Amino acid sequence: MRRVVVAGRWDGARPLLPTGVALEQIGRGLRAGGDGLDVVLLPFGSGPTFDEAVAACRSQASFVRVPTEASSTRQAGERVAAALGEPRVVVEGGHGASPDCGIGFLAGMLGVAESDVSGEGLGPALTRAEDMLAASGTDLVCAASTPRPLLGLDSVLAVRPDLDPIEEQDTELTGALTQAFAHRPLRRRQLLGGQATHPARAFGSGAGGGVGAVIAATGGRIAPTADFLADLLDVDGALTDADLLVVAEPELASPLLATSTLDALTRAAGELALPVVAVTVRSSLSHYERAQWGLHGVFETEACVTLDDAGRRIARTWLR
Numbered sequence: 001m002r003r004v005v006v007a008g009r010w011d012g013a014r015p016l017l018p019t020g021v022a023l024e025q026i027g028r029g030l031r032a033g034g035d036g037l038d039v040v041l042l043p044f045g046s047g048p049t050f051d052e053a054v055a056a057c058r059s060q061a062s063f064v065r066v067p068t069e070a071s072s073t074r075q076a077g078e079r080v081a082a083a084l085g086e087p088r089v090v091v092e093g094g095h096g097a098s099p100d101c102g103i104g105f106l107a108g109m110l111g112v113a114e115s116d117v118s119g120e121g122l123g124p125a126l127t128r129a130e131d132m133l134a135a136s137g138t139d140l141v142c143a144a145s146t147p148r149p150l151l152g153l154d155s156v157l158a159v160r161p162d163l164d165p166i167e168e169q170d171t172e173l174t175g176a177l178t179q180a181f182a183h184r185p186l187r188r189r190q191l192l193g194g195q196a197t198h199p200a201r202a203f204g205s206g207a208g209g210g211v212g213a214v215i216a217a218t219g220g221r222i223a224p225t226a227d228f229l230a231d232l233l234d235v236d237g238a239l240t241d242a243d244l245l246v247v248a249e250p251e252l253a254s255p256l257l258a259t260s261t262l263d264a265l266t267r268a269a270g271e272l273a274l275p276v277v278a279v280t281v282r283s284s285l286s287h288y289e290r291a292q293w294g295l296h297g298v299f300e301t302e303a304c305v306t307l308d309d310a311g312r313r314i315a316r317t318w319l320r
Contacts, residue, residue: 009045077108093208102210139221144204186227266294
């Protein structure tokens, strides 16, 4: 029996569907177009898709997501505080439009007002949070859905999600953040590429509006969302003995793909010499760029071809 894995995300695409429903429709079309197919569905991505991806893994960790539209990260901090003591707590976040530098998250963890962890109170607050995390024994992980740091010229404080520069800079704030995050965590239980790494300048420290920086500075760790999910969901195992990988991605275009989880899927498929076909609403990738992303075929729906039909056509083209 031939096996096809359908993986990826469909957040915000047309038709507007939860990722699981979109993948099921593609899978239904594949079964209709290819007799006797074993179709495996694998939600894989950031944001709402992350919730779907980890739904079956709740026994392995507690999961908290910071919505990109959130103006405060306090609620996420409160949820983490409530889960401390569990073996692992994972916080997912991307490049939000209104970063609060993780101040709300830190205040939520400590159960204090945000004014208590601002300015000169930030350093002592980070120390209290580090002590609390160490005492809990919890492995606190930030699943970073953006590579951008909290501080620096390419940070979430300097560049908007659409890559437009942010002209107004609060130099007093960035100075205070730079000083407070320096030389942390105090116990150096950090897995960010070296003890000299500044937590607020590290990869993904801008995730969740600065939650990544707070987690790194208090003794937790940062992992790219794609790599975290690939390990958690055993993508390599899912692709073993498969004949085709179909990836769903709402739009294949730069710079959107820079923060996507597509490369983790295509990289795993490449290791197995597995053909990869993408289903997308639209694509602006050249043939060269498709090859760079590990795509052997692209099916554009243009929001007028149903996902069922897309799956059926892919099966008849790639599984004949």
